[in-house]
Amino acid sequence: xxxxxxxxxxxxxxxxxxxxxxxxxxxxxxxxxxxxxxxxxxxxxxxxxxxxxxxxxxxxxxxxxxxxxxxxxxxxxxxxxxxxxxxxxxxxxxxxxxxxxxxxxxxxxxxxxxxxxxxxxxxxxxxxxxxxxxxxxxxxxxxxxxxxxxxxxxxxxxxxxxxxxxxxxxxxxxxxxxxxxxxxxxxxxxxxxxxxxxxxxxxxxxxxxxxxxxxxxxxxxxxxxxxxxxxxxxxxxxxxxxxxxxxxxxxxxxxxxxxxxxxxxxxxxxxxxxxxxxxxxxxxxxxxxxxxxxxxxxxxxxxxxxxxxxxxxxxxxxxxxxxxxxxxxxxxxxxxxxxxxxxxxxxxxxxxxxxxxxxxxxxxxxxxxxxxxxxxxxxxxxxxxxxxxxxxxxxxxxxxxxxxxx
Numbered sequence: 078x079x080x081x082x083x084x085x086x087x088x089x090x091x092x093x094x095x096x097x098x099x100x101x102x103x104x105x106x107x108x109x110x111x112x113x114x115x116x117x118x119x120x121x122x123x124x125x126x127x128x129x130x131x132x133x134x135x136x137x138x139x140x141x142x143x144x145x146x147x148x149x150x151x152x153x154x155x156x157x158x159x160x161x162x163x164x165x166x167x168x169x170x171x172x173x174x175x176x177x178x179x180x181x182x183x184x185x186x187x188x189x190x191x192x193x194x195x196x197x198x199x200x201x202x203x204x205x206x207x208x209x210x211x212x213x214x215x216x217x218x219x220x221x222x223x224x225x226x227x228x229x230x231x232x233x234x235x236x237x238x239x240x241x242x243x244x245x246x247x248x249x250x251x252x253x254x255x256x257x258x259x260x261x262x263x264x265x266x267x268x269x270x271x272x273x274x275x276x277x278x279x280x281x282x283x284x285x286x287x288x289x290x291x292x293x294x295x296x297x298x299x300x301x302x303x304x305x306x307x308x309x310x311x312x313x314x315x316x317x318x319x320x321x322x323x324x325x326x327x328x329x330x331x332x333x334x335x336x337x338x339x340x341x342x343x344x345x346x347x348x349x350x351x352x353x354x355x356x357x358x359x360x361x362x363x364x365x366x367x368x369x370x371x372x373x374x375x376x377x378x379x380x381x382x383x384x385x386x387x388x389x390x391x392x393x394x395x396x397x398x399x400x401x402x403x404x405x406x407x408x409x410x411x412x413x414x415x416x417x418x419x420x421x422x423x424x425x426x427x428x429x430x431x432x433x434x435x436x437x438x439x440x441x442x443x444x445x446x447x448x449x450x451x452x453x454x455x456x457x458x459x460x461x462x463x464x465x466x467x468x469x470x471x472x473x474x475x476x477x478x479x480x481x482x483x
Contacts, residue, residue: 089116090133100127105186107170107471120145122164124152154178159250166244167237169469180204183473187441187463195445202462207320210468214252215284216316222277230271232264256282259289283310304381308347308373317466324464329354331435331478332408339407348374350410352383361386397429408433417443427454436477455482
């Protein structure tokens, strides 16, 4: 008998108890959901329609977590993963799922978020798929541990189901070929230094127009459509350059330049959306609360010889204060971090009253939460369009377009 770890709650299942269940659906984390006598059990790397044998390792208040021991009846959508570490590495959740089925489940997850969190029922468009299903990721950030003479030195990603344990990764199928070519040398250099490492950290590999860099402070360039964007390698910039032009073109269309004269780009970062759309508008105002992002957007406007774009270093408490009230009709573009917009920002946006709002998000759950506030504040949803920027993973990019009610 295996002893349960300290703190294990024995109800409703003993530690390592095995059950046979049928998987009904997937969570937004990519976990399979099954039930035993009505009790929910979540199992990674299992698929809807499958019958599996699962081993319980944790009981929570309302559900249990288990490992998939054996697939007894496989799903017709199950495929062989491209990565030998799939199931151990926590980076990908869907390599075992047919790509068309990945798109269908992601669409369902967007629908569920808007209905359950946003209390909004609206048609969800089919996902716009990535041109590349593997080899698309242009930024890789493997972690490494503190060097220890008695322990293997690991450079990689978090092990599935853990928060601290790393699994050693010397090749990543979702990263670009250029990154995978540079990774062995980067690993070798770091391994030589392991005895002097006082703590763990993160390695950077960014694939750019001029090659792969590991210096987070190096200024690099990325071409999107007809424009060139410059930013520090360690800063945020979309990591799938193969689908990015499709995303940008779609956002520009949704800004409705034929109905709007001015464009306000909040959370503008390096100016990706505002500068890409600038030729369609009389004037573009970009608002950024970080000094680094503000400088970057200004530099990119100059780099691309765009003269009708102005950037403001905004204060979160009064982010629209510097914008002339006569700039109407206008469209507001929002591209916040994963946590979404704060209530203070949303209240200011509603009071500012743009004709259209185009909201780009990497988390449909927080986007749906914010959509509920915007619709309650006098806006109607025109379109919900998800993009598959991150094939083989649970992550989804989604563009929400709203119009102010008359």
